[in-house]
Amino acid sequence: MNTTTNSVVNNNGENPVPEKNRAIKVISKAAKKEQRWFYIFIAPWLIGFIGFTLGPMIASFVLSFTDWDLFTAPNFVGLENYITLFQDDVFWKVVYNTFFFTIISVPLSIILSLGMAYLLAQKIRGIKFFRTVFYLPVLVPVVASSMIFKWILAPDTGVINRFLSIFGVDGPAWLLDPTWVKFSFIFLAIWGVGGNMVLLLAAIQGVPEELYESAEMDGASKFRKFFHITIPIISPVIFFNLVMGLIGSLQAFTQIYILTGGGPNNSSNMIVPYLFSNAFEYYKMGYASSIAWVLFIIIMVFTLIIFKSSSIWVYYESEVKK
Amino acid sequence: MFKKVGLVEKVVLYALLSGIGVALIIPFIYMISISLASGETVAKMEFTIWPREFTWHNFVELFSNAQILNYFKNSIILVIFAIIGQVLSSSFVAFGFSRLNGKGKNFLFLVLLSTMMIPGQITMIPQFIIFSELGWLNTLLPIIVPNFFASAFNVFLLRQFMSRIPRELDEAAKIDGLGYFGIYWRIMLPLLKPILIAVAIFTFNANWGLFMEPLIYINDVEKMPLALGVQILSSTFSSQAVPPWNIVMGASLLLTVPMLLVFFFGQKYMFEANINSGSSGSK
Incomplete structure (x- = not known):
């Protein structure tokens, strides 16, 4: 890795911009990978939350404005x-x-x-x-x-x-x-x-x-x-x-x-x-x-x-x- | 404050402790007494608090009753899968929240915590519809499967414990070529064993005596877990006018004893989890 040389160059103030960009790019690649894994790890909860909590909550809220009897189509009845x-x-x-x-x-x-x-x-x-x-x-x-x-x-x-x-x-x-x-x-x-x-x-x-x-x-x-x-x-x-x-x-x-x-x-x-x-x-x-x-x-x-x-x-x- | 206790105080203390203790224990003795009552006593419904009859044959009957054994088997299946699901999924999710960074992490964790506030009745009806659409009515699946999607409380608890494991271990593992999954599986899980046992015990406690969910999802007597089975056994919809109360109480004992056993063998893990979950845990 040449991060040390980069920083030296930066400190000298010679052409810092492209070097800095490259450093960010390296970090962001690792960060992106980490972020991907973060979502993989929390996926079981996130899917469960959407499927078993958030979705049903919205559905329950909507249902509370209907007269559904489970067998025929629900009618909207307002309040x-x-x-x-x-x-x-x-x-x-x-x-x-x-x-x-x-x-x-x-x-x-x-x-x-x-x-x-x-x-x-x-x-x-x-x-x-x-x-x-x-x-x-x-x-x-x-x-x-x-x-x-x-x-x-x-x-x-x-x-x-x-x-x-x-x-x-x-x-x-x-x-x-x-x-x-x-x-x-x-x-x-x-x-x-x-x-x-x-x-x-x-x-x-x-x-x-x-x-x-x-x-x-x-x-x-x-x-x-x-x-x-x-x-x-x-x-x-x-x-x-x-x-x-x-x-x-x-x-x-x-x-x-x-x-x-x-x-x-x-x-x-x-x-x-x-x-x-x-x-x-x-x-x-x-x-x-x-x-x-x-x-x-x-x-x-x-x-x-x-x-x-x-x-x-x-x-x-x-x-x-x- | 709790040091010197005089003789008079000691007598008063023991009297109070014993009085309360007896009052709390009587229901257990009554349960045992009824479970040992003879058929005649059941017909007359004249039970004594202290057992006077010892019809041990009731327990032979209980353990040779295919229906009750089947309820018991269903309960065992239910808790085993619930525990596997909860231990794996909650630790997996906790690893994400404890060790990895991603957009919206703090917000998502807040959402996770706030789901603990939502009463189950809100989601009950739509969940019923989802599971019936999936064709899962009259199976244990509607009760087992949600356990594979982590619970907020367990995630919170496990994250607390993970944050106390030094990050240097992760770094060392990375240098050894382990990926994130490897760190979770090979480093975290073995280190978290005591708290994973506590999660398993909490999951057991939450599912062993479960009543409402089986009542909603299961009509078929063959598929019912023990808690619902006991209720079926005690109801008089069948031809007999008086339920077999001695057998009902025997089955209630069968429902209670595993809870007692798990408590006595697992209390040190539960204690550790309770004491440590509230305190420290930086970040």
């Missing part, structure tokens, strides 16, 4: 699906149920998992055993946990009602009772709280000991230390759990399909099961697509609200605390 949707009592009911489930189960899961993580952070004998036990429910596939909860929630013989009867409380027929059925799914969500817990535990264990020590010197109680040191330091993880929990809850499907099918009288039906039955039971593909887009917007709005609020309550090490 009709969306108008029908906003006048559909069942849709409002499933939205209400989904919000009810999300707004109770997500914060409750976070509070409980925080408490559990705090207990598991203690340095006492046998704590590893408890960590494993607390995590086990997370490993159970939703289909299997739904099968178990069908019996946990059974009216007379179920575990929960037997427990309540100790206190003389006559528990409801959870899965059959329109007012209580939503709580069945909250129970199920809480049983699987261990996923949040492990992340919070790791965060709690990562809080620098010096912070606690200096607080102790100031005579801070355990309670104060937890709320004024631990919680602020781990708030980014709480934030992460909140976002993921929210997105997951808004998309609840399997447990509802298996345990109640949305019943009785839609009192446990939620957005995704309703979307599913419209699409694959009634073949209202256009209508189902419009539900999907409304769900997408709901998820975006919820996420955005949490992101916006995070500047108030999420603490990052890099910022200087006032």
